[in-house]
Amino acid sequence: MEPTQAAPAAMIDRVASVLAVFEGQRRLTLAQVCRLARLPRSSAHRILQRLVEFGWVEREGYGYTLGIRMFELGSQVARGSRLHRAASPLLADLHRTTGLAVHLSALSGADVVHLEQLAGRGGRGVDWLPGTRTAAVHAAPGRALLVAMDPAERPPPEVPAPPTPFGVRTAAQLEREFARIRERGGIAVDVQGCAVGVTVLAAAVGPAEAGTQLAVSVSGPCEAVRVDRVAGTVRTAAMEIWCTANGISPLARRGGRPVGQARL
16 A cells, blocks of 8 residues: 555544544543554654544643534434334333333344434433444344344354443343243343343334334333333334334324324
8 A cells, every 4th residue: 555545544443443432431541542542652643633623622721522513413214214214203202101211213233323312201211312332232223133133144143341240241041031021022121231120122124025224222220110001012112113114004004193202
């Protein structure tokens, strides 16, 4: 490769490494960025200064956070999806119906990226802020999406350390979880695996043959989440998002009433 071609590529790699360190982090100092990105202080400082000028990073005192411009660009990508656009009003309806925290999540390799969050009453539920990632095997929406995939296309069943003592630890446990999801008709249930004291229910958006990459989920305190009563509502919401995005009348398909009228 010619030197003139290598230099821009190397700079792009450095910028990407700086932006990547903010994943899951709210605020980082210059020293932390240097350590995590494995860059010299002068290089990291110069890159951060330019990113601040572009609005991709914001500086507050000695700390740096991702800027509003990054949020704007990311939102355009997420909201460009037909399913995502169809989901917004139905997520709000599901939130009102259940009173639980509601999330829309997308599969990205071996992770799920959380796109939307509507907090539960009292702020109780799993805290998946928009833009954060979770290992798919450790999140109910991730497991629901993995089960909906063609097994030949499913990522290798690697099981990282779980976030709580109640999480999945082995490939054998994961396969048993997949079997339970199939038995429930596509509903993934996670009890304290994502967060202690929290139950999460999730369903992939659309029928299995649709090859969906989105899942809808609800979460709340274990004592407040009645799995037998909420599962059907989550399944219905997921299917109605798919129907709306594809121009299919949910009433015509189900011969029933919209999810927002199915009170618990």
